Amino acid sequence: MASYKRSSSPFLKIAKKFNCFYINGLPKRHCKPFVVEGHQVGLVRPDIMVELLRYPEVFIVRPDSVELNPAFRDFDERTARVEQVLQECRANNTFVTLKGWRNECYNVHSVLTDPPLLRMDRSATCLFGIRNYGVTINGFVHDSNKGLCLWMQRRSPTKETWPGKWDNMVSGGLSVGYGVIETAIKEAQEEAGIPENMLKDIRPSGAVSFFFESERGLFPNTEYVFDLKLPCEFTPKNNDGEVETFDLLSINELKELIASPDFKTTSLPIVIDFLVRHGVISPETEPNYAQLLELLHVPLQTIYHRAAPSENGDKGL
Amino acid sequence: MASYKRSSSPFLKIAKKFNCFYINGLPKRHCKPFVVEGHQVGLVRPDIMVELLRYPEVFIVRPDSVELNPAFRDFDERTARVEQVLQECRANNTFVTLKGWRNECYNVHSVLTDPPLLRMDRSATCLFGIRNYGVTINGFVHDSNKGLCLWMQRRSPTKETWPGKWDNMVSGGLSVGYGVIETAIKEAQEEAGIPENMLKDIRPSGAVSFFFESERGLFPNTEYVFDLKLPCEFTPKNNDGEVETFDLLSINELKELIASPDFKTTSLPIVIDFLVRHGVISPETEPNYAQLLELLHVPLQTIYHRAAPSENGDKGL
Numbered sequence: 001m002a003s004y005k006r007s008s009s010p011f012l013k014i015a016k017k018f019n020c021f022y023i024n025g026l027p028k029r030h031c032k033p034f035v036v037e038g039h040q041v042g043l044v045r046p047d048i049m050v051e052l053l054r055y056p057e058v059f060i061v062r063p064d065s066v067e068l069n070p071a072f073r074d075f076d077e078r079t080a081r082v083e084q085v086l087q088e089c090r091a092n093n094t095f096v097t098l099k100g101w102r103n104e105c106y107n108v109h110s111v112l113t114d115p116p117l118l119r120m121d122r123s124a125t126c127l128f129g130i131r132n133y134g135v136t137i138n139g140f141v142h143d144s145n146k147g148l149c150l151w152m153q154r155r156s157p158t159k160e161t162w163p164g165k166w167d168n169m170v171s172g173g174l175s176v177g178y179g180v181i182e183t184a185i186k187e188a189q190e191e192a193g194i195p196e197n198m199l200k201d202i203r204p205s206g207a208v209s210f211f212f213e214s215e216r217g218l219f220p221n222t223e224y225v226f227d228l229k230l231p232c233e234f235t236p237k238n239n240d241g242e243v244e245t246f247d248l249l250s251i252n253e254l255k256e257l258i259a260s261p262d263f264k265t266t267s268l269p270i271v272i273d274f275l276v277r278h279g280v281i282s283p284e285t286e287p288n289y290a291q292l293l294e295l296l297h298v299p300l301q302t303i304y305h306r307a308a309p310s311e312n313g314d315k316g317l
Numbered sequence: 318m319a320s321y322k323r324s325s326s327p328f329l330k331i332a333k334k335f336n337c338f339y340i341n342g343l344p345k346r347h348c349k350p351f352v353v354e355g356h357q358v359g360l361v362r363p364d365i366m367v368e369l370l371r372y373p374e375v376f377i378v379r380p381d382s383v384e385l386n387p388a389f390r391d392f393d394e395r396t397a398r399v400e401q402v403l404q405e406c407r408a409n410n411t412f413v414t415l416k417g418w419r420n421e422c423y424n425v426h427s428v429l430t431d432p433p434l435l436r437m438d439r440s441a442t443c444l445f446g447i448r449n450y451g452v453t454i455n456g457f458v459h460d461s462n463k464g465l466c467l468w469m470q471r472r473s474p475t476k477e478t479w480p481g482k483w484d485n486m487v488s489g490g491l492s493v494g495y496g497v498i499e500t501a502i503k504e505a506q507e508e509a510g511i512p513e514n515m516l517k518d519i520r521p522s523g524a525v526s527f528f529f530e531s532e533r534g535l536f537p538n539t540e541y542v543f544d545l546k547l548p549c550e551f552t553p554k555n556n557d558g559e560v561e562t563f564d565l566l567s568i569n570e571l572k573e574l575i576a577s578p579d580f581k582t583t584s585l586p587i588v589i590d591f592l593v594r595h596g597v598i599s600p601e602t603e604p605n606y607a608q609l610l611e612l613l614h615v616p617l618q619t620i621y622h623r624a625a626p627s628e629n630g631d632k633g634l
Contacts, residue, residue, distance in 0.1 A: 113604050133607075180600035204599035207610045222607045224600050277594060282521035283497035283541050287430050290450075290539045290618070293524045297614035301607070 010259050011272055011281060012288040015295035018268050021213035021220075022298045031218075033304075034128045035067045036078065036117045039110030040304050043129035043218060051094055055085050068118075078118035086124050097123050097216035100160050106130065106173070122173070126217025131300060132173065135184040136270045137202065137226045139169035139192065139236065140278075146250040148278060150271075151236055152257070153192070154244040155264065164244070165264040166257055168271065169236060170194075171223075180204075180224050188228070191243060192236035202228045205277060208269040208296045211303070220300050223270055227277075251280055269296050327576050328589055328598060329605040332612035335585050338530035339615045348535075350621075351445045352384045353395065353434045356427030357621050360446035360535060368411055372402050385435075395435035403441050414440050414533035417477050423447065423490070439490070443534025448617060449490065452501040453587045454519065454543045456486035456509070456553065457595075463567040465595060467588075468553055469574070470509070471561040472581065481561070482581040483574055485588065486553060487511075488540075497521075497541050505545070508560060509553035520544045522594060525586040525613045528620070537617050540587055544594075568597055586613050 016023055025031075032049065034042030044052070044066045052059040052066060058081050060067045072078045090098040100123045107116035108130050125132060139151040151169040155162055172187035174180065184202065188194040205227045212219040236246040249257065257263055258271050273296050275281045283289045333340055342348075349366065351359030361369070361383045369376040369383060375398050377384045389395045407415040417440045424433035425447050442449060456468035468486040472479055489504040491497065501519065505511040522544045529536040553563040566574065574580055575588050590613050592598045600606045 112607070180606075203596040204593075204601075205596065206593050207600075207607050209607065209611060224606070276521075276523050279520040279522065283524075284521075289497075289541070290429070290524050290526065294526060294614055294616055294618050297611055299611055299616050299619075301611050302616075 009286055009288055009292075010255075011275075011286060011292055012295075014258060014268050014272065015210075015292055018212050018265050019210050019295050019298060021218055022211035022295075025213050025218075026211065026303070031129070032061075033065045034130075035065045036108065036110070037068075037070065039117070040065075041108050041110055041117065041128075041130060042125075043220070043303070044127075045129075045218065048095075048127050048217070051089065052085075058082065058085050075116065075118055079120070082118060082120055086121065095124075095127055095217075097126055099123075100216075102160065106132070112174075123216075126214075126219055129218035129220060131220045131222065131304060133222050133224070134171060134173045135180060135187065135224045135226065136168045136267070137170040137184055137188055137192075137228050138205075138270065138274045139194075139228050139230050140274075141230050141232055141248060143232060143248075143250075148280070149248050149250050150254055150274070151192075151230070151246055152249055152254070153236070153238075153246050156242050156244050159242060162264040162266075166262050167264045167267045169246070171267065171270075181226075184224070184226050190240045191238060192246070193239050194228075194230075194234075194236065198230065198234065199228070202226050206273065208273050209298050209300045210266075210269050210295070211298055211300065212266050219266060220304070221266060222300060225270055225273060227274070251275070272296060326603055326605055326609075327572075328592075328603060328609055329612075331575060331585050331589065332527075332609055335529050335582050336527050336612050336615060338535055339528035339612075342530050342535075343528065343620070348446070349378075350382045351447075352382045353425065353427070354385075354387065356434070357382075358425050358427055358434065358445075358447060359442075360537070360620070361444075362446075362535065365412075365444050365534070368406065369402075375399065375402050392433065392435055396437070399435060399437055399441075403438065412441075412444055412534075414443055416440075417533075419477065423449070429491075440533075443531075443536055446535035446537060448537045448539065448621060450539050450541070451488055451490045452497060452504065452541045452543065453485045453584070454487040454501055454505055454509075454545050455522075455587065455591045456511075456545050456547050457591075458547050458549055458565060460549060460565075460567075465597070466565050466567050467571055467591070468509075468547065468563055469566050469571070470553070470555075470563050473559050473561050476559060479581040479583075483579050484581045484584045486563070488584065488587075491541075498543075501541070501543050507557045508555060509563070510556050511545075511547075511551075511553065515547065515551065516545070518546065523590065525590050526615050526617045527583075527586050527612070528615055528617065529583050536583060537621070538583060539617060542587055542590060544591070568592075589613060 031043045031045050033040040034044050053061055102122040104122050105119040106122050106125050107119045109116050141149045143149045153167050155165050155167050157164045170188050170191045174183055185199055205225045207224050209222045348360045348362050350357040351361050370378055419439040421439050422436040423439050423442050424436045426433050458466045460466045470484050472482050472484050474481045487505050487508045491500055502516055522542045524541050526539045
């Protein structure tokens, strides 16, 4: 009887890498939902819980959840009380991720379309397994010689996260106050100097969801994906100092690069999704095709299922 | 605080319809894995279990599984012993689904790429929640007036399942001995009379997975999806008597049709996936975009996770 191990393809191996928490951590670790105002907004690992127990006036560790003190009245009070704990942890070197304090906040929502419940520094959200949303643009070209090609960037060596790694042409976190397509367009201009007229045909092409874990913490990521066909003569040009270089890769070059350790792990699902949608990865060549598709869309909504009290019988699905 | 109910879009409503078991049945019913030779190949509802208890020499109902008697030696013996039970149930009118006995079998696999463990009549697989695999071709046209259009078929009123309902242009179950693309091409010729030269640009475009339930039983479905751009002047023509008519629909006509009860429920995910990949459904217009994407790819692999004994530490993911 064949086992998955025997028939594992390079793409499935990659999908297991960016889903290391979904596959290995989630079934084994005894993580607890992080609950704010009755909504599950995160997931807390046992090793983080131990530290939070030292702040019982802020975090209430229950048998089946870690709850932010419900006595806090509003967004501002929640934000301030959590910030206070984080700054103390930072001063004490409690968590490695806080060494990379960003002075840039992410909002914490129960549902992305709802008003935020609090905000916290980007470096801290992985401690609580807060869901993270981003956008990526696949910039592709139909080259008369090399066929389908994709623009890739090499991240600046001074970037806080994944310095020097290869990455998709354009990507960015969803910023407060910006819509999804708006963020994509803003990033395309800043990160790759793409002029407005080339951006009018940008096409929303789906979303990938995956659950990664690193030494820093938990990363339940959802990435909105856009395809953008670029003219052959165009070359991306960075405007914000975050990119070392851009390179146009053929499909074969790309396959080699994503199998190497030089590619940012959490950007890989977007490349694989692109190769699937454009027919490069097909059910004929990929024995684990259906499984691969599932690992590009892991059920974060179901994992973060603790429903709002008002959602009677409609539990977050 | 907004709830999902309030922000529910028409597409999310449809996705909940074709995932009625994933959303409502799976968390609430006490279904047990159906195990053959140590592999989970299905899921059995309590009401089905009660009937299977009458055949203890064939089905062993344990606290956490329903197992096919492991004493059966091979494919042939397993197939014959299950067939015997099914024929008795059919004669006794035990299960409504067996009224539609097909005299056409599906193989039962632990993994699609592995040799089959047994086979059973198509009408019976939903009793055991056996995973079902199919192919669908989206035949689309870029019309100079109506823009992006999709060919749809109305199923023949004499079809065993979903008679007279609207459906995708071409679809079919994966037949024994045929590959995925091979099945797609065979069905395209038989069902819609598409000539070989038009099929050379058929593009594998992903797969959708969903978990539907009807009065007949459980349907964990994975559908391999193909896109095929057709010339404006071409009209599909049925060759096997299974189609009443074909119609070319604009995106607005299509949106209306899929919201109506006239569309085959289990074909809806393929339409929604097409609309997502082609940018018609976008994060700007669809407040539940990420959730919708998840419901097009529910984690059947994880739900059917009972690993083969050989897959040490690599539990079916």
